[in-house]
Amino acid sequence: MLRSAVNEEREDMMTKMKMLFAGLLAGTAATMTFAAPALAAEYDLQFASYIGKGAAQSRAQEWWAQEVEKRTDGRVHVEFFYQGSLLPATDILQGVADGRASLGYVANAYHPAELPLSSVVGVPFMTSNAEAQMLTFTELYERNEAFRDEWESKGVHVMFFNPLSENIVGMRENDTTLEGMKGKSIRGLGYVNQVLQAIGANPVAIAAPEIYEALLRGTLDGYSGFAFEVVPALKLHEVAPYTFATGTGNYVFAATPITKSLWDGMPDDLKSIINEVNAEYTSKVIEILTQTEDEVCRTIKESGGSVSVLSPEETETIREAVGDSIEKKWIEEASARGAPAAEFLEDYKATLAKHEAEATYVSGVKRCADAN
DSSP, X not given: OHHHHHHHHHHHHHHHHHHHHHHHHHHHHHHHHHHGGGGSOSEEEEEEXXXXXXXXXXXXXXXXXXXXXXXXXXXXXXXXXXXXXXXXXXXXXXXXXXXXXXXXOEEGGGOTTTOTTGGXXXXXXXOOOHHHHHHHHHHHHHHOHHHHHHHHTTTEEEEEEEOOOOXXXXXXXXXXXXXXXXXXXXXXXXXXXXHHHHTTOEEEEOOGGGHHHHHHHTSOSEEEEEEGGGTGGGTGGGTOOEEEEOSOOOOOOEXXXXXXXXXXXXXXXXXXXXXXXXXXXXXXXXXXXXXXXXXXXHHHHHTTOXXXXXXXXXHHHHHHHHTTHHHHHHHHHHHXXXXXXXXXHHHHHHHHHHHXXXXXXXXXXXXXXXXX
């Protein structure tokens, strides 16, 4: 009787232990299943952009993010926030620096005081070749200490530069001439405003996401300080369908910086992989830019709009009206902010000439106009 009772007690204890062990295994498995997604990415990065998802630069940056995630086996993941949904255009540089965003799409024209050397891009009649311009700034960032420090001293590290095509004008009314711009309220950006003023237009400084509504309400007659490939991303062809190039050339560039402390703290193997993708970005973004420009051309024309360029005589009129006043103004302003403006301008022009001789890109607005 006693032995039987003892045996029953042992069997009961063993049953309870098996049940407990099974429960622990189940709990552990459940915990592991639940925790797996949290371990998927060592770096979950937020990308702040003020342009739309369909823009060429956005499409290229998403390609970059996908390649980085794939090549790092998911250790780096990037989430995009478009059209100022995370940070407005004017706050992205500082927002990336202080970590409110990990990465950002930063146009130099929103930061003339913080990025005086970068503002050289706004001097008109330098180049209409987006590829040459991008390669120029990429090279200067690598070897020109003053230019590199201009960005890194702000707390960011530039991953790559984005090409933007030459300056265009979009108008509500079908008058795509220099005369048709006189007396009209036209959105501008940076030194584009000075060009508009020189030809008799009324420049209006507003951020890119606000242009559509201003055109829709009629508070703007047109817009400038804008790149051809970005037009449909903000649906500007719907409210200002008559698009043309002025011949003044490129006016702005955009960089993609990462928080410097974040970049500095990344392990070397990840930085090596990311830099590899960065190097491939320059050719990929030109490929996507060209494809996008062709799509934009079709979109504008199919919606009833037009694409053209000013006549050589009209462009020469602008050149004469502006003269070298903007270049002198840039040197004066950049020097006043402590930047080595004259030396940098010489380096910029020489580097730009070298890359212009090698680049194969042709302006999309000119290609579109030639196809009329």
